[in-house]
Amino acid sequence: MNPCVVLLFAVSLQPLCKTQGIIVTPVFVLKGRDLLLKFDADLPDGVSFVDWKINKTVTLVRFEPSGNPNVLHNSTGGFDFPEKNFSVTLKNLQEADSGVYAAVAATFTGDKLVAEYKVTVQGPVTPVELIVDRVDSNSSESCDLHVTCRTHNSHINSTFRCVDRVCSQEGGEPSEVTTSGASLQVYLLNSTIICNHSNQVHWTQDLNTAEHLCSSNADSRQIVNNTVYEDPQEVTPAPPQNENSTYSLVGHPVPSSTQPETIYATVKKPDRSSND
Known part of the structure; x- marks a missing residue:
């Protein structure tokens, strides 16, 4: 063995x-x-x-x-x-x-x-892609980021607002959709927008920094490429499940x-x- x-x-x-x-x-x-x-x-x-x-x-x-x-x-x-x-x-x-x-x-x-x-x-879950659909900005101090978190058979949209380098998600809660036993989420963590696709045994993520997207738009109207991660040891861990869940999530590549x-x-x- x-x-x-x-x-x-x-x-x-x-x-x-x-x-x-x-x-x-x-x-x-x-x-x-x-x-x-x-x-x-x-x-x-x-x-x-x-x-x-x-x-x-x-x-x-x-x-x-x-x-x-x-x-x-x-x-x-x-x-x-x-x-x-x-x-x-x-x-x-x-x-x-x-x-x-x-x-x-x-x-x-x-x-x-x-x-x-x-x-x-x-x-294992399929890879995800975080897409910035539109950046609305009238000044370098504030902007609205309209993003899509997408996998091969599902997607969710969300809007983030940054004012004076303080960012928040519209509605105040992560956007989430569940299909075929896997959860697709887009949420904000320490000014980083994270697109997360996970089931009980595996996850993949695509992420970008909200502050940087705003400043990039204001300075050059260009948005940098995202970085896709599939190794949970190299990225921010997936968010905890609902507190009423009876299962513990074991993220694993x-x-x-x-x-x-x-x-x-x-x-x-x-x-x-x-x-x-």
């Missing part, structure tokens, strides 16, 4: 639901990466075998009590078994691999759900190497003090 490059995971801040005392954990994975479902629960007494199932119907892997795995139904990229402890690594995940993965222990008294994940595989990174999602032991 390839060594892991980075340890990242996205989990809910609040449980989606409970089944037999087990929290269903949402996990978001970038297309092409590996996902380790790490078994970290106590086996019930009298266990005959442990199954990893998808969508409650298809048994992917069956483990003997000794921990030896038997693949019954392969996934798109196959499996790895890094440890003899009922853990499963899903390889090279694709969108079609999205679903609910559950570990079920078969006992003499019936099946017992041990762990459950709602896995969503997403591809498209992998530069052919080796997928591994994301660890750990099965937590059930809270035995909770009601079933």
Whole structure:
């Protein structure tokens, strides 16, 4: 097995639901990466075998009590078994691999759900372009910037006003549109206009400085080219999601190497003090 490059995971801040005392954990994975479902629960007494199932119907892997795995139904990229402890690594995940993965222990008294994940595989978002449509200015002290934030299948417009080097966005809030699970935003941060396209696992940005656009227009009526970023380590991080969101955003660039990174999602032991 390839060594892991980075340890990242996205989990809910609040449980989606409970089944037999087990929290269903949402996990978001970038297309092409590996996902380790790490078994970290106590086996019930009298266990005959442990199954990893998808969508409650298809048994992917069956483990003997000794921990030896038997693949019954392969996934798109196959499996790895890094440890003899009922853990499963899903390889090279694709969108079609999205679903609910559950570990079920078969006992003499019936099946017992041990762990459950709602896995969503997403591809990288497409690049964005920040376009300055028009600059209205009567003096070097103030201007109105009319911009478009555009991706291949969506766009949003917004207006920014700068007076004496202090800039604000019309309406006071970021402009946003959501399509196909991805969010397109244009907003102001420290006098920088940012066009951001993001989903749960990846983002791209195009940005420019509002003050500079105003001064460039006043001085020479020319607008400098924007700079497009796709590495979140080199740009201002994407804005936080709505405070009511149950998911954490893991910004990550498209992998530069052919080796997928591994994301660890750990099965937590059930809270035995909770009601079933």
